[in-house]
Amino acid sequence: MLKNRNLIAPNDFTNQELNEILLLAREIVNRPDFFCKKAEGKILASLFYEPSTRTKFSFDTAMLRLGGQVIGFSDPLTSSTAKGETVADSAKTISKYADIIVVRHPKEGTALLMSKYAECPVINAGDGGHQHPTQTLTDLLTIASNKSSLCNLKIGVCGDLKFGRTIHSLVTCLSGFEGNSFVFISPEELRMPSYIKEKVAEKGKSFIETNDLEAAIGDLDILYMSRVQRERFVSEEEYLRLKDYFILTADKMALARKDMIVMHPLPRVNEIATEVDADPRAKYFDQVKFGMYVRMALIMKLLGLDESTPEEDK
Amino acid sequence: MINVSKLKKGIVIDHITAGTGYKLFSQLHLDELDDVVVLMRNVDSRKMGKKDLIKIETDLALDFTVLGLIDPGITVTYVEDGNRIKKVKLTLPEKVEGILKCHNPRCISNTEKLESTTFYLVDAKKKEYACEYCEARTQL
Numbered sequence A: 001m002l003k004n005r006n007l008i009a010p011n012d013f014t015n016q017e018l019n020e021i022l023l024l025a026r027e028i029v030n031r032p033d034f035f036c037k038k039a040e041g042k043i044l045a046s047l048f049y050e051p052s053t054r055t056k057f058s059f060d061t062a063m064l065r066l067g068g069q070v071i072g073f074s075d076p077l078t079s080s081t082a083k084g085e086t087v088a089d090s091a092k093t094i095s096k097y098a099d100i101i102v103v104r105h106p107k108e109g110t111a112l113l114m115s116k117y118a119e120c121p122v123i124n125a126g127d128g129g130h131q132h133p134t135q136t137l138t139d140l141l142t143i144a145s146n147k148s149s150l151c152n153l154k155i156g157v158c159g160d161l162k163f164g165r166t167i168h169s170l171v172t173c174l175s176g177f178e179g180n181s182f183v184f185i186s187p188e189e190l191r192m193p194s195y196i197k198e199k200v201a202e203k204g205k206s207f208i209e210t211n212d213l214e215a216a217i218g219d220l221d222i223l224y225m226s227r228v229q230r231e232r233f234v235s236e237e238e239y240l241r242l243k244d245y246f247i248l249t250a251d252k253m254a255l256a257r258k259d260m261i262v263m264h265p266l267p268r269v270n271e272i273a274t275e276v277d278a279d280p281r282a283k284y285f286d287q288v289k290f291g292m293y294v295r296m297a298l299i300m301k302l303l304g305l306d307e308s309t310p311e312e313d314k
Numbered sequence B: 001m002i003n004v005s006k007l008k009k010g011i012v013i014d015h016i017t018a019g020t021g022y023k024l025f026s027q028l029h030l031d032e033l034d035d036v037v038v039l040m041r042n043v044d045s046r047k048m049g050k051k052d053l054i055k056i057e058t059d060l061a062l063d064f065t066v067l068g069l070i071d072p073g074i075t076v077t078y079v080e081d082g083n084r085i086k087k088v089k090l091t092l093p094e095k096v097e098g099i100l101k102c103h104n105p106r107c108i109s110n111t112e113k114l115e116s117t118t119f120y121l122v123d124a125k126k127k128e129y130a131c132e133y134c135e136a137r138t139q140l
């Protein structure tokens, strides 16, 4: 049962629970109108202790499209922390008003702390670069919608694999599904950390490491791109030498399979050339939409809302 | 030296680093026991120069796992009829609360000055614990 649970880290839910959420999300994608009154009378508290317009919009519109209402703030200076209230006390008081809390905070572990004191479900919308589980849900829905399942996929992840937490959670999560394998594409300096590789191996999944995107792309079902950031490199020369390896162009897309999909957590800088945007395999702008739908499904599950649709009533 | 009568039945916690005895005493909540408890400080020791020592006259089973965290050199011995019957091997607890502090400046436990953060044993060989909030590792 997902009712009254919290979502703090991507591995809080079992595969079966993830599938349940994705299944509901896909129903919502197909017929959003069936769900537009499901959360009527419910209130979501949207607490953004640091600004993130993109994520806040996604959660707020998800609640509004379910017919619920939203309270909250997106500027820490207007919140009660400015008056010295502890996060624990805020969680206690806000959960008296709201039915569910979404929190983003610059400090690691804040969502977990709030969930200990709140009397309602808490969703982590990012805690200082530590965890961002709804990004992982967004990625999973994008994959499930385009590939029909989360199993038997060859997933290439490319770019900054050392510091990219989004990629770490996604790889860890997908390694728990049958038949998946991975290609880690990065410069030597930004290789996947060994504790992630150990997790993949523990789950009996295989992976290869390479710095050649062109050579790897032809085998992939999914290519997940990420930014290579200048400040990660020891020297400017190193950065300049390596950065063009990881720019996805129309030429490289020509080497990929017809049914491969390209994903990216956005915003991008230059790692995907704009000429790729028109390619039907480019799914990164669709991810934004999936992000909202999967949050609708998540809110419904945690609130334990009625999921029936008119077809089922007949 | 003050003479403390020989323990007949109970537990001896020996080889405590001098000055740490009271910390162990509090950690084990020995002040809450109705039994006879003796805390000796700055006892002469051939091996250690000075050491602290605790004797508890009790039938109770106490949780010693936490002791190794505070002072890994200590020994715990059970005594019955004046004889030492069992030495307890100290192992690291899977989970500790309120003893360790997170060193990650970005962690909410430091901003909020939380009293009792839980840490989970993640690597027994390296004696590493992870903070429940930020997962940052602390080595003992």
Ligand SMILES: [Zn+2]
Residues within 6 Å of the ligand: A109, B102, B103, B104, B107, B108, B109, B131, B132, B133, B134, B135, B136
């Ligand atoms: Zn911490």
